[in-house]
Each structure stands twice: as structure tokens, then as C-alpha cells.
Amino acid sequence: MTVLVYDDDILVASSRLDLIQELKTFLDNTFKIKDLGALGYFLGIEASSTADGPNFCQRKYALEILEEAGFLGCKPTNTPMVHNLKLTHDGTPLADASCYRRLVGKLLYLTPTRPDISYSIQQLSQFVDNPTDQHLTVAHCVLRYIKKSPGQGLFYHANTNLQLKVFSDSD
Structure with missing residues (x-):
């Protein structure tokens, strides 16, 4: 599970929805939070999700x-x-x-x-x-x-069997 906190905004990410729900329940009981639902826009980053995986752009x-x-x-x-x-x-x-x-x-x-x-x-x-x-x-x-391409961003494929292959040449 990953938790990102910025001022009064919290972003929670996990592959297990039950852990997210457990954390949300704990935070709501402790601090009275407002659940805004699925991620759409956070700190200027637009997030969209498809069956193929999430995409992040600005x-x-x-x-x-x-x-x-x-x-x-x-x-x-x-x-x-x-x-x-x-x-x-x-x-x-x-x-x-x-x-x-x-x-x-x-x-x-x-x-x-x-x-x-x-x-x-x-x-x-x-x-x-x-x-x-x-x-x-x-x-x-x-x-x-x-x-x-102003909408270019990062795409993370949902298929975890894929290996990331990278080439870099930064002289």
C-alpha cells in the first residue's frame, strides 16, 4: 500500500481493495475524512484508468x-x-x-x-x-x-508479467 499525503489531501494506492477500505475506515473514525472516490486529478496530475492500466499526464x-x-x-x-x-x-x-x-x-x-x-x-x-x-x-x-503532444504522460500496463525494457543514452 502506498499513501501520499499533501496538506489535507490523501491518495491511497494498493492492489488490495480491502486494505484501502480498512485504512479509509480507520481514518474516518479518527479524523472524519471525505472519500472523493476514484482518482481523477491530484496535484495537477490527471489520472485515468482503463482495463489495460492507469495513465498519468499533465x-x-x-x-x-x-x-x-x-x-x-x-x-x-x-x-x-x-x-x-x-x-x-x-x-x-x-x-x-x-x-x-x-x-x-x-x-x-x-x-x-x-x-x-x-x-x-x-x-x-x-x-x-x-x-x-x-x-x-x-x-x-x-x-x-x-x-x-501535450497529453503525453506515463502509462503503467496492468499486466504484471511484462518486463520493463529501457534504453538511455544521456551523454
């Missing part, structure tokens, strides 16, 4: 980021960052670094359901102290990548 949040940055109508791209790009402090410093910092912060909050952008955002976050026009250009590339 589509609404991704679209809000794109709208705020003015990238809803942009042309999408296939990669979040140019391959083998080494970011440096070269370039023209931004006149207002707060917009860059805010954008990178918002993108960081998107990474739990979008591991595909984690490396790019980690690289961009190293330059929040003194961002340049080059860093902002890369951040805009990440936005165009998100535009391609």
Missing part, C-alpha cells in the same frame, strides 16, 4: 504553459533539444531573467509525468542565475516539443 498544465508563453499556435518539433548541444554562458544576457526563471520552474513541475524532457530542463535549470538568449531559445524548443 495535459491541462502543459497547455497552460504553452498559452502563457504564447506557443499554442507554434510549429511542433520532434526533439526537446538539439542533439549534443552543450549549453554555456555565451550569448547575450536577458534583460529580464525572471521570465526565463518562471518558465524553467514551470517546466520542472512538468517532468514527473514527462521524463522525456527531464534532461533538457535539467540543463536549462543550470543557467537560471544568468540566462542568455541561447538558453531562452532552447527553452522555446522544449515548448515546441511539448506542443507536439
Whole structure:
């Protein structure tokens, strides 16, 4: 059983429904809780469940980021960052670094359901102290990548006999 607590919100997950019910009964007797039913939306993460398994994404949040940055109508791209790009402090410093910092912060909050952008955002976050026009250009590339599939997220297949196969090349 997994229990996630954030302020006055509690998320309980388990493969055994009887354990969940037992915990809910205990919490209700102790604290008088309100059961909101099956998971749908928690801390900005949208959850949906099918017979194949649960899916988690942040589509609404991704679209809000794109709208705020003015990238809803942009042309999408296939990669979040140019391959083998080494970011440096070269370039023209931004006149207002707060917009860059805010954008990178918002993108960081998107990474739990979008591991595909984690490396790019980690690289961009190293330059929040003194961002340049080059860093902002890369951040805009990440936005165009998100535009391609704002509802992309994590899917966990219900068939536990499947093995997870992963390849990673992060130079």
C-alpha cells in the first residue's frame, strides 16, 4: 500500500481493495475524512484508468504553459533539444531573467509525468542565475516539443508479467 499525503489531501494506492477500505475506515473514525472516490486529478496530475492500466499526464498544465508563453499556435518539433548541444554562458544576457526563471520552474513541475524532457530542463535549470538568449531559445524548443503532444504522460500496463525494457543514452 502506498499513501501520499499533501496538506489535507490523501491518495491511497494498493492492489488490495480491502486494505484501502480498512485504512479509509480507520481514518474516518479518527479524523472524519471525505472519500472523493476514484482518482481523477491530484496535484495537477490527471489520472485515468482503463482495463489495460492507469495513465498519468499533465495535459491541462502543459497547455497552460504553452498559452502563457504564447506557443499554442507554434510549429511542433520532434526533439526537446538539439542533439549534443552543450549549453554555456555565451550569448547575450536577458534583460529580464525572471521570465526565463518562471518558465524553467514551470517546466520542472512538468517532468514527473514527462521524463522525456527531464534532461533538457535539467540543463536549462543550470543557467537560471544568468540566462542568455541561447538558453531562452532552447527553452522555446522544449515548448515546441511539448506542443507536439501535450497529453503525453506515463502509462503503467496492468499486466504484471511484462518486463520493463529501457534504453538511455544521456551523454
